Amino acid sequence: METIYNFSAGPAMLPKEVLQQAHDEMLDWHGSGMSVMEMSHRGKEFMSIAENAQQDLRELVNIPQHYKILFLQGGASSQFAMVPMNLLRGKTKADYVNTGQWSAKAIEEARRYCTVNVAASSAEIGFIYIPGQNQWHLDPEAAYLHYTSNETIDGVEFQWIPESRDNIPLVVDMSSDILSRPLDITRFGLIYAGAQKNLGPAGLVLVIVREDLLGTPLPGTPTLFDYQVHARNNSMYNTPPTYAIYITGLVFKWLKRQGGLAAMEKINLAKADLLYRSIDSTDFYHCPVAKADRSRMNVPFTLKNPALDDEFLKQAEMNGLLQLKGHRSVGGMRASIYNAMPLKGVEKLVAFMNAFADRYA
């Protein structure tokens, strides 16, 4: 059958090699006679899978030992509460930068636990750019500074890491661009990322946290929302999402085989450049996002004539180009081109878009 390219914003494409290996090992992992799904999380087989995943991630990102790697459940949405519940550490305020719909959700949840200072926002003009840091108003009493490195819906992405004041930890929701480029973990207090975009299947959220920030959760924090509990138990306080960890571990190994994060950045840049250049080369398509802040992962665009939207989607699907419909809140189209999307997929999309524009212009 024809190769399908799936531009879903998440859950999203996984590397073919990873799915092939999962297929091959489904009934019998390494001669154990068991599927990974059937393994006790405390047995030697799964322990080795989890340890390998952690070790491979440490190598890929070069994570020092004083950062803990946690494999948790609940997605990034759980972190919107866990971050304030754990990182306020006696303070009552936190800085948030509002650059899109996911930032806004994080802010809304944080307001249940502290006074949020919105240090900067691009909400008024529809989240189409990222305010430069010289325009931010940070609160000197903030417990931490939170931002969202890539906005899946709005298609804006930080191409730079914000500066944080002395001892104010920088916290980032990196769900949709983690491992898409090299990452200097030492700039951050805490990174979190739902797995279902660049890491693996839904149902897993990765947290990387500097260990000195742990241990003072708000009163009333559920035990499962206390990072320290998970850190002390190496993510095995309760049964972890074992199969999602296994698949994510296979993705880490795949990333290493691709040459690591520097190599991924090159491919991701090539993919994004190709697509944005194509969009910008005609007024048949339009991307509203400021060029300097455009996401390499999620490319939103509109057709000049929205009456053609349905036809565009229908013909795209007939060509094996799936899930291009934009988020319902912004309309138009969106192509999500995470790590697992090969350059070929973007080339095919661009060829289709050019042909469609030629026909209907």
Add this chain to the structure above:
Amino acid sequence: METIYNFSAGPAMLPKEVLQQAHDEMLDWHGSGMSVMEMSHRGKEFMSIAENAQQDLRELVNIPQHYKILFLQGGASSQFAMVPMNLLRGKTKADYVNTGQWSAKAIEEARRYCTVNVAASSAEIGFIYIPGQNQWHLDPEAAYLHYTSNETIDGVEFQWIPESRDNIPLVVDMSSDILSRPLDITRFGLIYAGAQKNLGPAGLVLVIVREDLLGTPLPGTPTLFDYQVHARNNSMYNTPPTYAIYITGLVFKWLKRQGGLAAMEKINLAKADLLYRSIDSTDFYHCPVAKADRSRMNVPFTLKNPALDDEFLKQAEMNGLLQLKGHRSVGGMRASIYNAMPLKGVEKLVAFMNAFADRYA
């Protein structure tokens, strides 16, 4: 290769047919060109998977429409906090029955949110029986009554459903015996069950809740810990653990093909009877649990001579009988024989145990 029987307490064996189907569909689900792991949770393909899973469960258990079925994350441990955070509904007390280590964990977490009345406990004599309801001391001001229908570690199981006072909802942790026998859902206000024993892979927790109980969470409850949020969004408020829901849906279809819950009860009774009769027939083995309260799912037993434990486990493993080591807190052995364990597996275990006893008695 030789057939393996995996007696893990969870994650645990899954039906071979289910794993075979997951294997066959891994790279291309129903001609979609996608793995289920790659599907947008809001796309038509996954929506049909989730709806089918819900519908099949409704049929299997005969769940009326005023009960909501929720597919959540965080395992049963998340429910230890979610239950009090949602079901206190203005009250400050709750009744708990303490019949094992999982009951005790639920109680410990509930104490963060309310005054727990331990209505009955078998802790003093090591959780080897279930106190009859005539010995329970219920608090007239309790918001709900919580118990654990099967204790995975201690091997005690309720063979009856407790009576609850007027309008006091009965809440049960059914993680390790759900769908192992017919279930009268109308007796309960809320049922929860981690998936990784009788339902599917780790990373999913099933909640079935009477809808009139929802809507008044404690202040400070994280949005993701509010049942009402998930009920209103049909478990799609945030990205659900899609692959775990898919596998669990395959297990529901497998259960229907087996003849449903009445048929499962027959098989489970046969398996448990065979194993307990074998243990009781010799003083080489011993099960400490009172006969009336013995679990059909988790069978703990000890060897008269604990010096033989390692040899027993080693020889069992050589015979393809895996994960028989008892929980570290109780020692000895434990055979978990959930729905997916075929009668043949128990027969093979019993034959091995008899031969081992003959040799070393």
